[in-house]
Amino acid sequence: MQSEPTSDAAVSASTAQPDNSSTTSARPTRGFAEVLATFRGWWGHDVTGTVDQIAVIEKRRSEGQLSARYLLMVSMSAGIAILGLLLSSPAVVIGAMLLSPLMDPIMGVGFALATGDFKWLRQSGKSLAIGTLFAIVFCALIVVISPLQTVTSEIAARTRPNLFDLAVAFFSAVAGAYAMIRGREGTIVGVAIATALMPPLAVVGFGLATLNGTVFWGSLFLFITNLTAIALTATAMARIYGFSTSLSEKQTQWQAILIFAAFVALAIPLFLSLRQIVWESQATRQASNVVMEVFGGRATVSQLEPSFETDPMQVTATVLTPEIIGDAESRAQALLSRQLDRPVEVSLTQLRVGTSAQAAEEAQLARARAQERDALEQARNIADRLSLLAGVPVEEVTVDRDRRRALVTAKPLDGATMDAYAELERRIDATEPEWDIRLTPPVRPLPPITFEQVPAEGDEPARWAMTAQGARAVALAAWAQNRLGLPITVSGSAEAVAIVRNAFSHHNLSVTTRESGNGYAPVTVSWSPQGSD
Template identity: 55%
Template sequence: MEQTHTTPSPEPSSSADAEVTRPKGRTTSFTLLRALANLRKWWREAVIDDVDQNEVLEGTRSESLYTPRYVFMICMSAGIAVLGLLLSSPAVVIGAMLLSPLMSPIIGAGFALATGDFDWLRRCSRALLYGSVIAILFCAAIVFISPLQTVTTEIAARTRPNLFDLLVALFSALAGAYAVIRGKMGTIVGVAIATALMPPLAVVGFGLATFNWTVFGGSLMLFVTNLVTIMLTAALMARFYGFQTRLSQKQTRVQDVGMLVAFIALAIPLGLSLQTITWEARATNQIKAVIEEAFVENARINQLEIAFDSDPMRIETSVFTPEFERSAESEVARRLERILDRPVAIEIDQFRVGTDPGAAEQAQLEQARAEEQARASAERIRNLAERLALVAGVPIEEVTLDRDNRRALADARSLPGLGWEGYRALERRAAADMEGWDVRLRPPVAPLPDIPLEDGALGETGTDTLGLVRWAASRTRLPLTLTGRGEALQNAAQQLREAGIEVRTRDDGPRDRIVTGWANGSAQ
């Protein structure tokens, strides 16, 4: 009898078993794609759909166009910025940032770029161009007429843009675009401070007015960096929030490539600049270390000035040391040339101090105090020159200053209705708080007052008038003629001669007064 053997068919596996047998890589990819799909769905429904795009676009459009208010705020912000830079006052510069309206057209240009609204983009570009030119010219005019045209620390800080500046503009633009999209416009104030759009333009105006093209180019590069970065970042944020665009898919890809190229074009020179700054910082630390090693342990470096751009690189420093090192300059220069791989010219001023461990620090403190006193003295002298020029009605360049002998002199212009007493009061005002200084305001020559007498003698009024005549003669350095009678005439002449004034007398005048005049007949 034939036997038939049957093989039982395998039971179908459960879904759990199928999941286990699926390749691990495909499972991970499937899970990640599903998570991304869920995230996109949530972003579209919970975030994008919650944004009123028409309201955002209209609000941004209204704030980003060229208007009379925009021009006025540009001028006010530019004026405050350049004055803050000239005074090296960060607080004043921040005030200019708060007023600057430049942020709005830059953000508007970014949204116009993202939505393909080229008419809006053209209007924003015009507002930016006109506003920037107006700000530069307005600042240049202020600097041109200003007596202060020195490159301050606030100005110098905006002449060397680097990659960090691009990152600051990037983060600020992200915050600014988010504030616009979510309706948090108050945040723009903080963003404006961070990106500092107006101060770089003010520095461009400074460079233009002083013909300092290094300052001009560096600050212009910083402004362009901020402008382009903010605009492109705003465009990307608008895309991210799903703002509708008029561009085709091909045009969108071309735009994306253009944005990427623009970022790279900015990042490369800024990265090189950052690399240079980093090298200079590292070189400065190496220079300090080499100089310290050339002296004994208790020596201290007081000042260090390095001109990296010169050839050879120039280094000037002063060192407080218990022991002089005669070969210090040659030894330090030799070591630095080997470390930095470039020629070095170094000048070290050595100041000998005691051997006490704290002597160098004490000398350094005394040096710092002396420098602070010198700066304060220089400030007082500058204020004196400004006050003297102001009361004399002349440019500050016409004020003569003799710092060694502590003298200041200016020839006053003729002021209608102002007599000798008025000019003397102006001189006293200019000399206020300048004890030890001989401040002289030389007035224009005019007729002198007669000296009244009381019972044939100098009374209180006569003495005051004589003092005014003595002041006038000492300022003009002209000889006098006194006409009167008796002892009063001789007493007046004697007081004037003791003051170093040349006097001629005539004893045939009236008895109730002494007639005064210039011996050469000036202004009679």
């Protein structure tokens, strides 16, 4: 029994010894916790703390209400969309995207789910449901009375949604929710074009009017994909930005689980659709290669149309060949069936072409004429889109096909900021990388340039620098000055103005300065008196 005190003493001594291994293993954990706490503090104070939640919610609530103006814009957007689809005109369809007001109630649904405001949720859901049904019926009526009821390429493109469509809707919703929360309204123009809410609804109306089930259900699934992704992403963004909510912690956890489950439920059929599209693309390429192989590489496949819905699969092609081959169809059919591992029926129309020098010259001239027609069509397409986005007749768009340059002066639009005009130019310029697209905006106010203090790092002391938003304001002012050619005046403290003047010099732009006061308050950027309206 004398051993017990000894044992207790040994235990006490052992306990008194520092456990280096535990200390060492705990140190990274405490370091990570400190970093996490710092990040949470920064996010709560400098990011979410700067958001005027009441103003954001009130604006979203008012813009998502059911009203006569809302239904008017829905009908106008739907009418433009279905006519653009029937005419297979991308420029007209883009116009419908810009007019569509459906983004507001969808965002309202997302924010209402995040805040737990079920009255707002019912209001937004009612506006969305009525607007959706109104658009479908309106488009169906137009199709019924229209002499054009053919499935165009623009209509067919919206009947097979895939995983990429979900990704586009997700990224667009992140950008849209961020723009609404942070007040970057100019970004909404690009989001409206990217998400394309109205065109799928117009295709749903087309499918209803023509009793085409494939078109109806395919386009409806695309709209549901966009709607769900936008609403749920807006919910997640609102929660990330700390919008106050009446939901309990358990309800919040269930909300996160349901959002994740909804995205997974959408992703599975969209992934299967994408896999089928990829297989069809590969099968079409294999079919073309097989036909070329049968003709020894001397023929040209001018038209190849596979049909994947039939059993067996059918491939119809027109071949320009210097020599007619009698068993070409059977040989191509055997080769392609073996490569695709499924029955295939091949139907070839062989057109014999000459091999003389004159025939080669004629073919070369035909290609040149075709290239000229394509270039002319591209120029007309660019002019149509610019005239639509700028709000001017197409005759006021200047297009130089030789230099690949297009110029237009935009018409003033109510509520459009300078950033909105810059976004319009960026959007159309991105679709035509080989062209120099220039949109001259009307004179609009320029955003202020803000500053923040950069913490000390190493031997470098703390300093003041422009915020990311301030840098974007400088770039926007430089773009606007380049388009308008008007002088700019920068007003603020001497320290802040010096930083701004240096930033403008990197854009090869000199500005007039007005210095007053001290510190790093936001710098005002304005047009000089001769540049005002």
